[in-house]
Amino acid sequence: MNLQNKIAVITGAGSGIGRALALALTDEGAQLALCDLHTDALQETVNLLKQNTAPPLLKVVDVSSKEEMNNFAEAVVQKFGQVDIMINNAGIALGKHSAIDVPESEFRKLMEVNFWGMVYGSQAFLPHLINQPQAALVNISSLFGLIGIAHQSPYCASKFAIRGYTESLIMELGATAPHVCVSSVHPGGVKTNISRSSIPGNPKYGNHERFIKKFEETQLKLPPEKAAQTIIKGVKNKKSRIVVGKDARWLDRINRIFPTYSLRLISKGINRLQK
Helix, strand or coil, X not given: CCCCCCEEEEECCCCHHHHHHHHHHHHCCCEEEEEECCHHHHHHHHHHCCCCCCCCEEEECCCCCHHHHHHHHHHHHHHHCCCCEEEECCCCCECCCCCCCCCHHHHHHHHHHHHHHHHHHHHHHHHHHHCCCCEEEEEECCXXXXXXXXXXXXXXXXXXXXXXXXXXXXXXXXHHCCCEEEEEEEECCECCCCCCCCECCCHHHCCHHHHHHHHHHHXXXXXXXXXXXXXXXXXXXXXXXXXXXXXXXXXXHHHHHCHHHHHHHHHHHHHHHHC
């Protein structure tokens, strides 16, 4: 898939993988439509673009609002006349909670942003993608959309849901619109601020700040720029599943071959991290 002059939409483009994708896609010759919940973060992304880059469309959007996502889609089509690539990247994280007593309000908020934001983005932009001779829908799940992890049931639930929705959509469009490549993306430990900006967990499971600091130091190692390059390569090659990072590829392989052993292995790693 040639990305030159393609119109690429990215949610959560104000930081992390979203920002890295924006920069990498302009290097590929794509034009951008970017949204985020924070104006300042969006502007920081724009400031990093090359000077000769065509000005992107910028919009502050709450992806958990169907109305706002529909309005964003209308604004993109009004400006560019088409959409070729839609990347549902926006997401939030939640600190450590038991699956039994996680506050329902926090669980719902996480699902509304991570899962429903992806659904609204897909539904708003797919009609426009289908109209193109070649297009891509890219939904960012996680390594935790491939494997479960203790005290992260809401986050895992949201990312497994993205995976399930996307895989179903791959089958559906494979029969009705095969020219639209649909991809489920599963990054491992990427150096972003998603952990730092996560909703604090239950203090009985340890100090939130101390856990996040150690998690960032030991687990979040892959630069977002490299993650973005892997994702773009997968999109260009029309991959339906894109696993990002050595840790994600290794754990995904182990989990598929030895599912019971992989759970014990991950549990031991988490226990070491907590000490």
